[in-house]
Structures are given as structure tokens and as C-alpha cells.
Amino acid sequence: MSAYPTHVRLVEVGPRDGLQNEARILPLETKLELITRLAQAGLSTIETTSFVSPKKIPQMADATALFTQLRRKPDVSYPVLVPNLQGLDAAIAAGVQDICLFTAVSERFCERNIHCSIAESIQRFKAIMTHKPKDVRVRGYISCVIACPYEGPEAPEKTLALTEQLLALGCYEVSLGDTIGVGTPGQVAPLLDTLLARIPSKKLAVHFHDTYGQALANILRSISYGISTVDSSVGGLGGCPYADGATGNVATEDVVYMLHGMGIDTGVDLKQLIDISWFINQALGRVPRSKTAIALAPKDVP
Ligand code: HMG
Ligand code: MG
Secondary structure (H helix, E strand, O other): OOOOOOEOEEEEOHHHHHHHOOOOOOOHHHHHHHHHHHHHOOOOEEOOEEOOOOOOOHHHOOHHHHHHHOOOOOOOEOOEEOOOHHHHHHHHHHOOOEEEEEEEOOHHHHHHHHOOOHHHHHHHHHHHHHHOOOOOEEEEEEEOOOEEOOOEEOOHHHHHHHHHHHHHHOOOEEEEEEOOOOOOHHHHHHHHHHHHOOOOHHHEEEEEEOOOOOHHHHHHHHHHOOOOEEEEEHHHOOOOOOOOOOOOEOEHHHHHHHHHHOOOEOOOOHHHHHHHHHHHHHHOOOOOOOHHHHHOOOOOOO
């Protein structure tokens, strides 16, 4: 019998992680169409934007307008990134119900990304947990779980300790980010061995950037451990402004193609996803990075 889950929940991060590093600022209408079409294609969790400093992440400067104008489906959750109380207040005023806190296992990355130490980030999260409305759900992110662009490889024990802290704060799950996409199944396995000795698999998600083309292999390894929540980005968009050279997240359509081929349900319509991948990449002036999107390219693409 397969150890794989029968259903994998995909967390679509394209509108946020996918776009945050793009120099070309997309019109609000394009972003709204992207999110609306992703929901129609069956994605049940779509990370929409970030309530962060517009000076740091100019692409997310329209967070309030985007969230207030978005026509939300009742059965879909639309999380946003929130770094501090200022972001929380803005998100709540816009009607947000799901937020994501984000920190890193590496001090230097944390400092560059959110301008504070890891310990200070936890203090910020405690304040957010105290101030947020009770019914607002909170996801945690940890960056650099395999390696940091400034510090090199990171020990799994550090990620374990931080994951336990985020769960104790009240996060319903923690997403493990290979921010620079350097990991292979050779590093993912000991990381998950360490975490799953103490934490149930349903509390963990995986978030692989695909810089070295290892993301699908890493996802396969992760789901063989019973992990059933996987982050991905339509068209393979993505990158982090504080992780030079890191490319996009694993493409959602590549993950869907692999999982469906294994008989694992995602609830996502692959054909619609391919059309969306071409739509958003054309809006950015390029073709998708996804091999599946290229192999199944719609007939009308030039
Ligand atoms: P800071 O400089 O420490 O904050 O920034 P501050 O309190 O000193 O304020 C400085 C200025 O920022 C002020 O404006 C504040 O109003 C403003 P000024 O007076 O100079 O005009 N400010 C804000 N504006 C809007 N929304 C806010 C906010 N907070 C302060 N919430 C801060 C701290 C975290 C805000 C900043 O460093 C920042 O925005 N960083 C960007 C972080 C980010 O979005 N990174 C990318 C996402 S994380 C990621 O991609 C990794 C992930 O995908 C997982 C993985 O792959 O590993 C999740
Ligand atoms: Mg990321």
C-alpha cells in the first residue's frame, strides 16, 4: 500500500510570492483576474498579497485595494502575509480572515528580510496573536530551512525549535521554506525525520523554490513522509528580494501533473491552470518556466 496521501492540499502562492519580486508592477485588474481564475480552477487556498512596507516590496503596495476589491468565494481561503501590528491593522481593516507570519531559521536572512532578529520576530508575532480578532487564522512560515544565502547550511534542530515555537503561539500549520531552492531529497529527509519525531505531519507544509530543479523530487520525498500540504506558484513565478539568484517556486501545474499521475487528488483543473499560467506569464512579458505549461501550451499562444 502507498504511504502517499490520497489528497494533497495545494497552497497557491503565485499572487504573493510569485509576484513580489517582479519589477513590472502589474495592474490591479490583472492581479484580481489571476486570483479569481485560480479559485475557479479549484485552488482552495490562495495567498493573495502582503501587508508589508511598499518601499521594500513595491509590487504589494496595492494590498488594501486588492483585498477589498477581490470577489471572494466562500469555500476558498485567501491568506496574506503580515509582518507586524501595522500590517495586521491594515489587513483586518481590509477584511482579511487568514494571515501568515514569517520568520527565518537564519539570523542574517531574518534581519535582511524583516529587519529584526529571530527572537524579535517572535515578540512581534506574540503581539499579533494578542491583538488579532479570535477568528482570524494564522499560518507560520520559516525561511532558509535547508540553507541561508548568507550563512550556508542550517541544522534541522534549529527549524524544529522554531516550528515548535510557532505552533505554541497558535499557528495552525508551519510552512517550511527552502527559500533559495538548494535542497535535495538528501537534505529534506533528515529535516523531516527531525521534525516528524516531534510534530504531526498535518501541522507541516513544504515550500520549495526550484532554483536547482529539485522541487518536485523534494515534494515527492515530503509526501512520502505523509506531508499533505504543498505550496506552489502558478507558472513557477516567484523569488525573494532578499535571496539573490533564487528562482521561482515550484510551478503549480507541474505539481498537479505529478500528483494526478500518481492518483493523488488535488481538486484542481489542470487545463484551466495551464491557461492561467500563460495568462500571467504573458502579462509579465515572458513564457512560463513550467515544463507542463509548455508541453500543454494552449493552441492560441503565439
Ligand atoms: P522596518 O523598517 O523595521 O519597520 O520594516 P519600521 O517599523 O521601522 O518602519 C519603517 C517604515 O516602514 C515606516 O514608514 C513604516 O510606516 C513602514 P516610513 O515612516 O519610513 O514612511 N512600515 C509598514 N508599511 C506598510 N505595512 C507595514 C509596515 N511596517 C512598517 N506592515 C518590515 C519592517 C517587516 C515592515 C519591512 O522590513 C518589510 O516590509 N519587509 C519586507 C518583507 C517581505 O515582504 N519579504 C518577502 C516575503 S517573505 C518570503 O518571500 C519567504 C517565504 O516565501 C518563504 C520562503 O520562501 O522561505 C514566505
Ligand atoms: Mg517563498
